[in-house]
Amino acid sequence: MEKVNFTEKLSKFSDHWSPKVIAEMNDYQFKLVKIEGEFIWHNHPDTDEVFIVIEGSMVIELEDGKVELGAGELYVVPKGVMHKPYATSECKIMLVEPRGVVNTGGEESELTSENDVWI
16 A cells, blocks of 8 residues: 555545545545535434544534534544534545444435445
């Protein structure tokens, strides 16, 4: 494997809410995604989900509050916790989660993206 440059990888796509795999470690995937606007309420019953903000800012709504994240910050959503990410303007983030995790959890939506797409 060669080194991965986030800026170069992020320049290869423009769609929102469609995670792209850039690396794997054991059974975990590192995914880059651009977000803007609101996502849907969902959860991942079998795994935690890590949000790492690379550029911009975002909010993760939780049933009992919200978490605001800026560049250089991360938050771990525990498995089974309902959450809804959103960003008022484009935000570039990295997700870290096990291979096979669907972006909308068990919810089907127009925002459900194809899984395991590498760039």
